[in-house]
Amino acid sequence: ARVGFIGLGTMGHGMATSLINSGHTLTVWNRTDDKCNDIVTLGASKAASAAEVVQTSDITFCSVADPEALRDVVFNLGGVLEGIKSGKGFVSMSTVDAETSKDVNEAVTARGGRFLEAPVLGSKKQSIDGTLIILSAGDKTLFQDCESSFSAMSKKFLHLGNVGSATQMKIALNLLFGSVTASLAESMALAEKAGLDCSALMDILTTGLILDPMVKAQGKAMLNDDYPLTACLNNMQKDMRLVLSMGDEYSQQLPVAAAVNEMYKKAKSLGHGDEDMSAIYKAYSQ
Amino acid sequence: ARVGFIGLGTMGHGMATSLINSGHTLTVWNRTDDKCNDIVTLGASKAASAAEVVQTSDITFCSVADPEALRDVVFNLGGVLEGIKSGKGFVSMSTVDAETSKDVNEAVTARGGRFLEAPVLGSKKQSIDGTLIILSAGDKTLFQDCESSFSAMSKKFLHLGNVGSATQMKIALNLLFGSVTASLAESMALAEKAGLDCSALMDILTTGLILDPMVKAQGKAMLNDDYPLTACLNNMQKDMRLVLSMGDEYSQQLPVAAAVNEMYKKAKSLGHGDEDMSAIYKAYSQ
């Protein structure tokens, strides 16, 4: 199958390189022409427009900066839509809002094409190494046809349901990533205010794996609604109290810990104090 | 050097086993006698009281359930204090409040003894495997004398300063662990409310390492006050907005994300929007 790639920016360049290096027949296009050069050197063809990429390819992947850029490259003169006809596949790998994703889906399918939204987890390095994680949603047959391409670009790819589901999954994951970052900042700020050695704190955190195994075990507990005891919720709530009391002592603002403590209290008041701390999930699911 | 161990509960039993298995001459005591048996089988001596352990040993380690248990074992008749004399080392490995730790320190040093508070990170499995992390604070010469014992019990041990510092460090770390747990619960609850596949969410999170490498890189950035761009703070704040808007759509309570978003906004208003998302630290350190 012939594949195409539109958008050779930070992420797209690495993904397109993974496609060509894994033996795919590839046609590329980028708004600014010179970013195509080294991929052409590796054997790809260069198209004159986004429409031409789609015309030449069975499946076209697209990675652009934001919703506006996606709308431009799809709907404008010489854009993706002009090349779509029955059976053509279009895979949007940008992270855009659900509405944009759905608008593109409608336009593509109205012309007989097939559509997948497929935002990725990972950064530049993973795009080059072909070790991204691809969250896709939409046309299931297109997902199957993408197997060799997705294998080239990622270490894992999933089909998550109807268009919109992949975007929502990425949002739910971003909640975790954004909150972990803030929690780390809060932890470090408290340590620093108290005159502790923050490099020792990082040394401890990075001696081995801590958070990934913890989250793995806790996620399993939440999925099964069964919370095997590692540390009991009452204890963790007591610890959060110590955290806040230490913040008080040093007048260090700890808004995340304060919000977290309220949820442990809620779980406790619902009767889950003697279960594992992961039973905080009950305070949310109720 | 002869070493002693008081308290053979979930954690203490594993730690004492690590000591005897690594060739230390060990004397043990536990409130309920029968927990000593298998360690005695491995070659340890059994003392008649906590005081006797201390009298027999150069350094005595102690792991009990809570501050009250520690006070009992130290101050009661037949307790640790009765055995303390010049040069004796006492190492408290329980997680207790700073005040209890300081009281024990005073009492031990008043009799010429040396004291370390040494709470640990890790659970039963790590105590058996000898792969705990030991956070210690207090007498530096005692810390040096503990090297072979700490090596047997842990994969990493640190000296963090005066008595109190190790306790505070553990509190600062608990802030992170407790908040990550809550953030995971919030992420899962949002996914479930939206009808997403929560087992896919966990599948994505556990495909490879995500949080540990992320926290390692971000911690380094915060320590160096230099934030190499992986994802810019403005983008993360926009993502948190999408998170909250999705929570709104499904009427899912997201108090942690809401508190987190306010700190990204604060960092943005301080002019760090174009830096890496880890620059949220600036909103705290100011």
Added chain:
Amino acid sequence: ARVGFIGLGTMGHGMATSLINSGHTLTVWNRTDDKCNDIVTLGASKAASAAEVVQTSDITFCSVADPEALRDVVFNLGGVLEGIKSGKGFVSMSTVDAETSKDVNEAVTARGGRFLEAPVLGSKKQSIDGTLIILSAGDKTLFQDCESSFSAMSKKFLHLGNVGSATQMKIALNLLFGSVTASLAESMALAEKAGLDCSALMDILTTGLILDPMVKAQGKAMLNDDYPLTACLNNMQKDMRLVLSMGDEYSQQLPVAAAVNEMYKKAKSLGHGDEDMSAIYKAYSQ
């Protein structure tokens, strides 16, 4: 001056009645005809369409349920725009989003008309009594021409600047009203969990005026950036600590108090602990 009123719902009916009762020459229109009857009995004329109200009147007031209803009554066939010509005044008293308000403003002024957005504070009773508060923004000459009408409908009316400012002011006020309501709920919930007499709590709160005078004094302090001491911020932060500690004791979730406490701590860490509690404003304005 002849005035018109479009929309005789819960609020509009009271406002129109105030206009006719104060001697204004009034023309009215309502989507469902029968709501006009009693106002016609009082001497008003009934128009056949919104456009006719505007054609007949120098200034037309409009109070409808939501942005969609406003767009309908302005832009649809037989709507307000058809009647607008040079010098006509149109005053939108509905609470709508800033965008809708600006769209109507553009359309009205493009035809030579004058526009005010004028959302109100108050409920049905105040609309009947003519004791609303009118927040207006937009054409200043129209504001002046509205003086006798606004006097009939309200106890206070203000001009707050360009179109959009009145809407934003109402949003800023809603922050306060919504948060006070939540704070009261939190206070009552804590009292109830602790077994206190909640009707005594309300009895205390309603014995005399408490919140209005407090807010008046505090607002003045914030405006002047000068915080005469009534209760010092350090004391209030200590009190919030007692609040949270009591919440802890009874496992009562107190997310608002927890967030509030963090801001008092922030103000304290900025050096305002010995000033009045209203100096919490410094934690925000920084």
Added chain:
Amino acid sequence: ARVGFIGLGTMGHGMATSLINSGHTLTVWNRTDDKCNDIVTLGASKAASAAEVVQTSDITFCSVADPEALRDVVFNLGGVLEGIKSGKGFVSMSTVDAETSKDVNEAVTARGGRFLEAPVLGSKKQSIDGTLIILSAGDKTLFQDCESSFSAMSKKFLHLGNVGSATQMKIALNLLFGSVTASLAESMALAEKAGLDCSALMDILTTGLILDPMVKAQGKAMLNDDYPLTACLNNMQKDMRLVLSMGDEYSQQLPVAAAVNEMYKKAKSLGHGDEDMSAIYKAYSQ
């Protein structure tokens, strides 16, 4: 009945003055002597010690700065306890922690005395005007014997149950006062960031009574668990969304509004969206 007053500071001086002016036979004592002078001029006697006040009086009132001062004046040489004997009444009007209050209660009753904790609401001005609110708890017969004294000092006095209840009631009220202050600060900060006229905002808020009547109606609704519609909860949650969106636009940190919004969402998810906004209480009481 002969009454005594210990502690003639900011609050105590006003209270003692109210007692003497209303015709009570009064004996006073203050640590620094000269503060007694003008009250003696009005007809009071001056005692040589706290103990002597108690010996001379049937009921002794006490208003000192903090728990330490109360313990000193009660337990020290020449203190209150020395004068306590069967039937003597001691009324502590300072705001102290529950523990201190209970310790004093025990000591007084152990000697046959009667005890009330009676913290007040109000500031210097109210103490002078005799318009404080007195929250009392403890010995009911003493409360009855205090009627004429409490009438002189306050516009309202309540008996709230066993010792500890009055302190807890004051804490629950402080939650409200502290949160209203923070909410006002947040509202003002948002208005200022958006370039609105903050003095107009205060002008609107102080045109008439707004918060006291609102809280009165809402408290009644919560007490009766019946929420007559003034503004529906779904609307208020939508308004909080506009608040947060405006905060976002101006990068203004709004942690209180963010926490508040989460509780409206919770109430909504519990099915109370179409009830009055005061039904947010259901999100707490559950």
